[in-house]
Amino acid sequence: MSFTRPGILAGLLVAAAFGPAAHGQLTLQTRDLHLAVGSEATLDSLTSLPEGVEYSAVYDAPVLRFSRTAGPIGAVYRGNRSFPASQAILDGDKLTVHYSGIELAVTYRLIRTDDYLALVLESLEGEPIDRVDLLQLRVKKLAHVGRLINVVYDDAFGICLCGGNVATNAEMTDRGDYVVMRATAEKEVGLVGGTAVLFGCKDPAGRFLDVMEVVERDFDLPPGAKSRRLPVQNYSYLWARPTPANVDQYITLARRGGFRMILVSHWAFTKVGPGHFPWSPDYPNGMADLKKVTDAIRSAGLKVGLHIHYNKTTTRDAYVTPVPDDRLHTVRRFTFSAAVDEASQTIPVRENPGGCALADGMRVLKAGKELIAYEGYTTTRPYRFTGCRRGHLGTAASGHQADDAVGLLDVDTWTAFIRYDQNTDLQDETAGRIAEIVRQTGPYDLLYFDGAEDVHPPAWYHVANSQWRVYRLLEPTPPACEAAVSTHFSWHMISRGNAWDVIAGVDGMKDFCDVLPCRSAPAAAEDFTRIEFGWLGRFGTSETSYVGPDVLEYVLSRSAAWGCPFSLSLKSPREVENNPRWEDCFDVMKRWEDARVEGKLSDRQLARLRNVAPEHHQFYPCLVARRVWKQYLDNPTEVQREIVGNRREHHLFVNEEGQHELVEIEEIPNVAGGSVKAYQFRRPARPDDAYLLLWAVTDEAELRLPVSPDRLTAMRPLGKRLPVKQEGGQSVVRVGSRMYLLLPGMKADTARELLGRVK
Numbered sequence: 198m199s200f201t202r203p204g205i206l207a208g209l210l211v212a213a214a215f216g217p218a219a220h221g222q223l224t225l226q227t228r229d230l231h232l233a234v235g236s237e238a239t240l241d242s243l244t245s246l247p248e249g250v251e252y253s254a255v256y257d258a259p260v261l262r263f264s265r266t267a268g269p270i271g272a273v274y275r276g277n278r279s280f281p282a283s284q285a286i287l288d289g290d291k292l293t294v295h296y297s298g299i300e301l302a303v304t305y306r307l308i309r310t311d312d313y314l315a316l317v318l319e320s321l322e323g324e325p326i327d328r329v330d331l332l333q334l335r336v337k338k339l340a341h342v343g344r345l346i347n348v349v350y351d352d353a354f355g356i357c358l359c360g361g362n363v364a365t366n367a368e369m370t371d372r373g374d375y376v377v378m379r380a381t382a383e384k385e386v387g388l389v390g391g392t393a394v395l396f397g398c399k400d401p402a403g404r405f406l407d408v409m410e411v412v413e414r415d416f417d418l419p420p421g422a423k424s425r426r427l428p429v430q431n432y433s434y435l436w437a438r439p440t441p442a443n444v445d446q447y448i449t450l451a452r453r454g455g456f457r458m459i460l461v462s463h464w465a466f467t468k469v470g471p472g473h474f475p476w477s478p479d480y481p482n483g484m485a486d487l488k489k490v491t492d493a494i495r496s497a498g499l500k501v502g503l504h505i506h507y508n509k510t511t512t513r514d515a516y517v518t519p520v521p522d523d524r525l526h527t528v529r530r531f532t533f534s535a536a537v538d539e540a541s542q543t544i545p546v547r548e549n550p551g552g553c554a555l556a557d558g559m560r561v562l563k564a565g566k567e568l569i570a571y572e573g574y575t576t577t578r579p580y581r582f583t584g585c586r587r588g589h590l591g592t593a594a595s596g597h598q599a600d601d602a603v604g605l606l607d608v609d610t611w612t613a614f615i616r617y618d619q620n621t622d623l624q625d626e627t628a629g630r631i632a633e634i635v636r637q638t639g640p641y642d643l644l645y646f647d648g649a650e651d652v653h654p655p656a657w658y659h660v661a662n663s664q665w666r667v668y669r670l671l672e673p674t675p676p677a678c679e680a681a682v683s684t685h686f687s688w689h690m691i692s693r694g695n696a697w698d699v700i701a702g703v704d705g706m707k708d709f710c711d712v713l714p715c716r717s718a719p720a721a722a723e724d725f726t727r728i729e730f731g732w733l734g735r736f737g738t739s740e741t742s743y744v745g746p747d748v749l750e751y752v753l754s755r756s757a758a759w760g761c762p763f764s765l766s767l768k769s770p771r772e773v774e775n776n777p778r779w780e781d782c783f784d785v786m787k788r789w790e791d792a793r794v795e796g797k798l799s800d801r802q803l804a805r806l807r808n809v810a811p812e813h814h815q816f817y818p819c820l821v822a823r824r825v826w827k828q829y830l831d832n833p834t835e836v837q838r839e840i841v842g843n844r845r846e847h848h849l850f851v852n853e854e855g856q857h858e859l860v861e862i863e864e865i866p867n868v869a870g871g872s873v874k875a876y877q878f879r880r881p882a883r884p885d886d887a888y889l890l891l892w893a894v895t896d897e898a899e900l901r902l903p904v905s906p907d908r909l910t911a912m913r914p915l916g917k918r919l920p921v922k923q924e925g926g927q928s929v930v931r932v933g934s935r936m937y938l939l940l941p942g943m944k945a946d947t948a949r950e951l952l953g954r955v956k
Contacts, residue, residue, distance in 0.1 A: 230397030238282035254375030313396035343724035355401030361392030421689035434458035438465035446770035455787030460502035472510030502643030524623035527604025558612030632670035646680035661686035694728030718759035730756035731764030737775030753789035758806035887948035
């Protein structure tokens, strides 16, 4: 098939402010953005209006018709080959693009408004392709780069190229001093209907969400821009497993810690977990009990969130046992090379099993209505799975014939789960159950999409689409959503970034905070998104190992620096009983949460808390975070050593005037043989005085200081004196919960040495 190459562009739009267009040049514009495309489908100009500042990244290309170009506006792909756009023809609202090296014409419907330009792929004529770049732009890299929503901007202007539906991806490639922005559609998902939306806006910090809200309204997208403006985005939560019997205890703890929200986990009310969500024995009245729990939380003046696994089921659910559902995903497919009976411990197959799972719990085959666990396999003929255990997970063993299908089941990395085939309606079935829970026990203020990474390729589509298949059924829609992983379309639903799993451990939480959340928070902010500093867990694991107030103060000070909420995970209210300093911890959480939510921290104070270099900002999805953290523990990089080695810690307290005061603190190690944690600090209002912040690790400790009581003041809280005994010219201070010591006129080194001598 061949195509005639017209000599001129029909339906040319020329902005009067720019005068006549160059010969054969197509010019389009919105209120703030001017786009010029050459007849050979090159990006000739991308400028702001009316200033005329050029944002396209041009380079010398003498082989092309124009010596200065920012490259082709698109490309198509087949296999490993790419074919750049070579001709653009506009006829009314129809834009047809031809490509070099392939006989293909792609026709788009062009939408032009004051706020944006959009291209909707309507038809393809010619040779088949696997993928199309609906629009491709080389754009100068600006101060801020939001890779998730595909935006670059500075204080003056921003440019965004996003998808107009869930079947359209948008992505960005960093080329040093410029970025390549693309909106793409793939054959596997669907080419026709792919929609690219381009807009520019002035004052992006103030107006980006305004324009995006228009785009979301016009393309019937989830209201991510609108939801990001709501106060609930700023609220931290207590991650809980409440029941009708203990919900009041959780409410008391949430209030004590300053939490505005309780996140109810499905593990609280389900017997075996997601899929069919059978009710737990703790919920004898099922939905009515869950409604009772959520109503109690709301009646206490708290917001309610729902934590859910939604794209997979557990090995104990009815989707798996006793009869496995055919809509469970398999990652490899084989055929029996011979018949087997129900007792055979060998499964012969025609295809090479090389590369199949060998990890414990993941070695599971699905053959018809039977699940089969295997120990190993051969990678030379005759191919077979060996050491098979028939009727695995409570399924029924049966015979199978030659040429019957057998698949490698998609077992989750958390092997209690089996993943769904996203190309079936199993996801919708589960979404319907979740929607019914929300309808009958809501409204919910936040929904957490846990395990969002647990989908099969193409991940860019199935991550967002599996979330969308749930989200679109929710009535009412939660104004805030979190997820373990987001892809481009997720931005419109997932208004807060993922929480990190409770993987750091008590001793490593500060390091973990530095290496991961502190780097991810500023990166997410480039996308007009918050992350969530949590889930903080292992609150009280033993009498001598627990999360201390200094750990929480460090993490919460960093979350406040970036305007991010945090969370604390308590599987049971009784966890607090294993933490001897739980009240101090809850005081810390409440003080920081109140200060952050109520805007009591100044810009200057917040700037002091941001001690991670901008060049190290990087957003880590949940699974990547685990790998990065393990790598750090095994062999810290120089950057990570620098971050942790130069750590600055801070303490927030209410001073004598009732104002929130922020000071930098420095730890004094091994006080009283390690039985007391101590930090020293100075206050700008009293620069000649030394202050100590200290508490007993467990129970109480007695400190004997070689200072007379008239030269020392003990306080809890600051400003409220505590009694100090005198024995033999020394001051005897009883230390339990967090307290302060004031040493007037004492130098910092002297105070440090004084406390360091205490045994």
